[in-house]
Amino acid sequence: MRLYEHEAKRVFQRRGLPVPKQFGVIHSPEELARLELEFPLMLKALVLVGGRGKAGGIKRAENAREARAEAREIFQLRIKGYPVEAILLEEALEADAACYIGVTMDPATFNNVVLASAFGGVEIEEVARDRPEAIHKLELLENEPELPAELARGLASRLAEDLGQAASAVETLAEIISKLYALYQAIDAKVCEINPLLLTPKGPVAADAKIVLDENALFRQAKLLEELGISGRRHDVAEPTPNERRAQAAGFKYLDLLPPEAPKDPEKIYVGLVPGGAGYGIFSIDEVANIGERFFGGRVVPFNFMDSGGGPTQEQMAEMFHLLMDDPRVDLIITSRFGGISSCDIFIRGLVQALRERHAQGKRVVPVYGRMVGTDLPSARDFLERAKEETPEALKEMEIIVGNQKIMAEVIKEGLSRAFAAKGWK
């Protein structure tokens, strides 16, 4: 979970990492009048995506008039599709030099790495690509809670050398590096980054601050979240669609693969997926598209990603089907239950519940085609047989294959064949 810049800076400040003087956050240009400002100052768009500078989201103002004009302009921006809803105002600094310092986990070795580069203020990914030798990397093998002093000093002296700074700067830089690393560990961060760190005559200052918290550790960072006034989880990067919001409220993972406003191509079959766990959720998108291309002339569109595994409740199962059937674009639902930790029994009960509710309420029923295998299969099969006898009308659009009589690719192919036949397509 990424923090906004002003939140990250508040965390930095509390840990003794120097940041520019903060004047406040505004949500409209008019609010500028309420703040006690000193000039020159910086206006910075508060959005959770990178590349703000290039998009015009970071501006300097020499006086109040300029500040108002810039604020108005920034509030008009959409940065990578996201509207600017807030702007941070802070002191503008003069610096002799700028650099980059970051702490994160190496995705290959799962060790912590401290990265430092004399190229501050530019996108570090670009530096890594174009001039990898300009990035100093310190890899920690022991997941130490604090950075050993000699390692911090070593990295700081290499950085100071690159920056052409006097040896006296080494201690100061080492202190910043150590504090950033300790912070990263203490708050369970995935990323702690200063880019740029400005070296001003009065000392180093973090002109920008990036913190990404580990979602899995939020439960033990309650104090930090409370200090920042954050309640609950923040949606990662993109804004959720209405379907995604609905799934979030019901407590399962769901992503739309098409924009909510995208019109439907009447020549294609749109396939909703209730696939089981997250991994098969990803794979079933590929599989539906592959089979569509191979056997159905590419006239098949996978509609969503869903993680319906991990032991959902019957209510959640029912809501997964309701959600897809409520979207008028979905023509067919392909479903699979490979019960490991989750149960075939709960799956089939949830599905039958959803179909019966829709039938009773006269809502649109989308054909469901799928397979169930694994934990609790015998009781699930018995329930399914009884349910079909009890309410044949409500369940007539549902076909669930019991056991691994066919592999899932074959099930998907058959489901699509039926959907095409129902449309009278070849």
Add this chain to the structure above:
Amino acid sequence: MERIPAGEGLLCHLIEQVRPDLARHIRETGEVETIVIGLGAQGTRHAGLMQEFGTKITAAVAPGRGGTRVHETIPVYDTVAECLQEHPYIAAASVWRHYATARDATIEAISAGIPFIALITEGIPLRDMRDIIVAARKNKTILIGGNSPGAIFPPERVKIGMLPDVFYPEEPSPGKLGPKGVTIISRSGAILYHLSDALAMAGIAQNGVIGIGGDAAIGSTFVDLVPLVMSHPHTDLVVIAGEIGGIQEERLAEDILAHPERYPKPIVALISGARAPEGKTMGHAGAIVAPGQEYGTFHSKKAALARAGVTVVNSQYDLIEAVKGRLRRTYFDTARYYEKMRTIWEAKPKPPSWGTLITKIEPNNILISGYPLQQLIGRKSLLEVAHLLVRGELPSPEALKELEALALEGARAPSSSGGRLGEEDLSKALARALLLDRELAAFPTKGSRGPALKTAFALGRVGKHLATILGTASALEGLPARASFTEAIYRTITGRTEFDPRWAGLLEAMAVASVDHGVTPPSAQATLILASTRAAYEVAVAAGVGAITDVHGGAGAKAAEFFKECVARARREGLELEEAAKGLIAEYIKAGRRIEGLGHRIHTQDPRRDALWRLAEEAGVAGENVAASKVVTRAFKQVRGMDLPINVDGVIGAIVADMGLDPIIAKALFIWGRVAGLSAHYFEEVASQPEMRRINFEQAVYKGPPAREVP
């Protein structure tokens, strides 16, 4: 269940890389000993499912639950260290603890030297995961997960984790199980199941199906595992299932190019996420394509692996073709496999059941922890059988000495119970005395031997209270310092002070004959229900004692009266016993009275009958009442036309009558013996079942040792 010896399988090969000593042990025993760490709902449920699949679950670890059992038979320890002290050959573990405590539990297992660990827990903080990984690297542990479904090794039928049970040992050559096949390693659980299933349907045998977890930081990655499984001589090919996010697949590709000698066998990779949108986390924490990243995309992985000579596919159909193509073979007949799987999807739902290790009741046979009760009667003392009931084994001579001392201490300590009030039921008076017994309440049950020791003490207390109730207290109090508990029973029951070992043996044998009859008798049910609420020991045992009325367990006294009447009539009217019995039965029936001591719910020939009759003969006690008890069944049939065999109550009643004792003694002996059984049921419930469970007594299944001869 068919399986190959575990020593030939892939899991043993993996274990050997870390702990050759354990691999040797596995080769010797043919079994991999595993433990379950964490007994929440999932850990408990899957411990049972793993066991059903064929995994040997030697023990479980859950803090605060040491000394109890799960699934009735699996011992639970507080810590891994304590567990390894008792079971030094644990070679694999699965960890099911909550994400907040998984770190410490996993590091404990790693540090203890367990070579193969599946970390099932989902949602472990990254900082904790890094600590776990650091520990695993130091100990060279093969750690899979977190957020892993675990692993299954089909030929040796070992499952460590929660994979569904649709993986059967395949037959790499027709009709013969074997360790050969392909090994599947997947980041995602569900993809793993689907691939395994699809390959099996195509006739591809699998010797290992391993889920390494979908999190951003995990124990073993492809680079760690692929060369390891390839070094197993029976692995022919490796299938990996990767997905977008992370850099594992790219690293594998690099390693293949840098160290081709580590990869002597073909690899087929299925990569998912060709159509994943950028910047959105897809369920797995690791499965995200960060915008602008050079690695972690479908195309970066596909290109890297293809460069390294790996066949990369993105569909089940292509996977099957690629694997068959690289192997140039399949392993088994798919029709046979299909038939095998049909038995699974057509299987009946299993009736719910729960287990007891104490007593198995079969028609005409009663097994106490495997020993036929009829063999114990007369050969083992009440204290020995009580120990057997509670601990599943007969006591050693030293242990028996301790039990004797405690039982005698219980028999000697003062009783404050007021005895019997007027004509009230013996069981009521005894139940009250036990309920108010301070010494019994204060007796501790600490440690694994606690329950057996407390049971011995309780049997002593029953003697003390019975003596007060029966008016034999002075005889019991005069018990010589070095007397045995058998003599305490003798003095309590008879009130006599001159010891007659033949009589004493016979009395104790009748108590032993009454010790237990499984979980269904009302007295056992009463004790079990109270035990399930974790009521105090004496409350639960007193409840069981209170349930022993004329209707249940008290028939012996009534039977004694009937036989005495029979004998008196035969004498009075100069009749054969059988004729006298017929006349009396006819009168009873006419008056609408029940004849006690006849008939049994389960036994047509009560196994305890002959043992007691024989002992009565040997003791020189058997007289006219025993003789009457031998003809009463035939007499009843002639009068009533029904076969009602004599039961244990009837036999005890007849013997008590021949001994010239008060008929109430028959009931006193029954209760005294049954307290041992009630005690065992109490401790079993508390140690092996969840609190306040709903007990369906008809669903109980005996899970103790199989039938065995009494030594």
